[in-house]
Amino acid sequence: MLGELARQGWQVVAAPEAASLLLVNTCAFIAPAAQEAVDTILELARHKARAPGTRLVVAGCLPQRYGAELPELLPEVDLFVGVNDFPHLARLLEAQPTGRLHVSAPRFDYAAPQPRLPAAPPHLAYLKIAEGCSHGCTFCTIPRIRGPYRSRPLATLLAEAEALAASGVRELILVAQDTTAYGREWGFRPGLPELLTELARLPGLAWIRLLYGHPSRVTRRLMEVMAAHPQICPYFDLPIQHAHDAVLRRMGRRYTNAALRRLFADLRAALPQAALRTTVMVGFPGETEEEFAALLDLAAEVRFLHLGVFVYEPEEGTAAPRLGPPVPRRTARARARRLKALQSRIVKEELSRLVGTVQEVLVEGVSEESEYLLSGRLSLQAPEIDGRVLITAGQGRPGTLQRVRLTRVVAPDLLGEIVD
Numbered sequence: 246m247l248g249e250l251a252r253q254g255w256q257v258v259a260a261p262e263a264a265s266l267l268l269v270n271t272c273a274f275i276a277p278a279a280q281e282a283v284d285t286i287l288e289l290a291r292h293k294a295r296a297p298g299t300r301l302v303v304a305g306c307l308p309q310r311y312g313a314e315l316p317e318l319l320p321e322v323d324l325f326v327g328v329n330d331f332p333h334l335a336r337l338l339e340a341q342p343t344g345r346l347h348v349s350a351p352r353f354d355y356a357a358p359q360p361r362l363p364a365a366p367p368h369l370a371y372l373k374i375a376e377g378c379s380h381g382c383t384f385c386t387i388p389r390i391r392g393p394y395r396s397r398p399l400a401t402l403l404a405e406a407e408a409l410a411a412s413g414v415r416e417l418i419l420v421a422q423d424t425t426a427y428g429r430e431w432g433f434r435p436g437l438p439e440l441l442t443e444l445a446r447l448p449g450l451a452w453i454r455l456l457y458g459h460p461s462r463v464t465r466r467l468m469e470v471m472a473a474h475p476q477i478c479p480y481f482d483l484p485i486q487h488a489h490d491a492v493l494r495r496m497g498r499r500y501t502n503a504a505l506r507r508l509f510a511d512l513r514a515a516l517p518q519a520a521l522r523t524t525v526m527v528g529f530p531g532e533t534e535e536e537f538a539a540l541l542d543l544a545a546e547v548r549f550l551h552l553g554v555f556v557y558e559p560e561e562g563t564a565a566p567r568l569g570p571p572v573p574r575r576t577a578r579a580r581a582r583r584l585k586a587l588q589s590r591i592v593k594e595e596l597s598r599l600v601g602t603v604q605e606v607l608v609e610g611v612s613e614e615s616e617y618l619l620s621g622r623l624s625l626q627a628p629e630i631d632g633r634v635l636i637t638a639g640q641g642r643p644g645t646l647q648r649v650r651l652t653r654v655v656a657p658d659l660l661g662e663i664v665d
């Protein structure tokens with residue numbers, strides 16, 4: 246969206262006071278995200294009221310999910326555009342559009358290379374390899390909001406990645422609702438391993454990272470390709486959601502506890518140094534103490550380096566609330582606390598094993614805490630969601646890889662010193 250607007254002559258400014266257009270790109274797959282979007286819209290509406298002539302536009306999942314309800318609820322907003330409609334945004338801003346709501350069915354295929362205006366630091370870029378989702382998990386609104394799974398063509402992705410690498414991007418992060426499903430809907434059997442192999446050939450990219458895989462779609466070939474290419478971060482982000490067969494069935498996840506145990510054992514054998522990340526949900530309708538215990542057991546056995554715990558939220562339009570009696574909030578929150586306590590012990594122990602070793606760290610810049618510390622990441626740490634390495638000695642420019650001796654754990658972060 247930013248790339249398209251920049252192509253049409255729009256510029257990003259640093260503060261709302263300097264803007265003639267206030268654009269809020271929204272997330273709305275769970276109620277708290279929608280609430281956060283509405284809070285931001287109302288805050289920007291106050292800026293708009295102080296600056297006549299400024300326009301306020303809301304894009305993305307909020308209009309896509311709530312559509313027709315919004316113009317009346319948010320009269321301050323000039324234009325609502327859905328997840329498909331951003332390519333027309335510049336045109337809508339120039340013309341006098343009929344009506345304030347522009348939401349079409351989620352079918353946009355991103356087939357052509359998209360113009361980009363980086364919103365991340367210059368050394369980092371996200372590459373969307375597919376849009377939508379066809380899994381239909383019973384708790385999830387995303388397939389309804391973003392439509393069925395559509396992979397972007399291989400040539401398009403390579404062209405976009407090549408341009409990003411040429412512009413100085415060192416770390417390319419592949420995203421989709423399920424990256425491991427890449428190419429399946431058009432019968433492209435080589436799929437994600439082929440895409441990764443091609444991306445690894447591009448000059449300039451130091452790290453290629455994969456987020457959001459599906460545990461049922463990790464193949465032996467994917468493990469082999471990841472093990473064979475040092476640029477591909479040894480990092481598996483596989484949201485399992487739960488570990489008890491009955492809960493997994495109610496969630497519509499289509500794998501079992503035994504399959505998960507086999508998968509993680511295979512991953513450890515293929516890439517012993519890999520970081521395993523997952524997210525899980527506690528308090529799903531009907532979740533019993535015994536079912537929750539299966540999740541605790543799996544977390545203790547697999548020892549994920551990164552584990553996100555969410556408390557189940559019933560979402561309008563999903564089947565999950567009908568699939569079991571609600572778990573009291575207090576119980577669900579207590580389960581989340583027990584899991585987090587276990588995980589915090591595991592993380593400290595796992596990170597401690599790295600102390601004393603020398604690792605490559607991608608320097609990101611001066612840390613937020615102190616101008617005397619640099620902040621960077623290991624290939625085992627994804628930006629924003631995992632910990633960091635705080636560098637207490639030595640110099641390195643943002644975007645460079647440095648050899649760092651790790652000296653201490655301050656979980657989830659590590660401390661270290663540049664060695665040469």
Ligand code: SF4
Binds near residue numbers: 379380387388
């Ligand atoms: S795979 Fe992820 S995005 Fe797709 S339906 Fe399931 S939870 Fe939602």
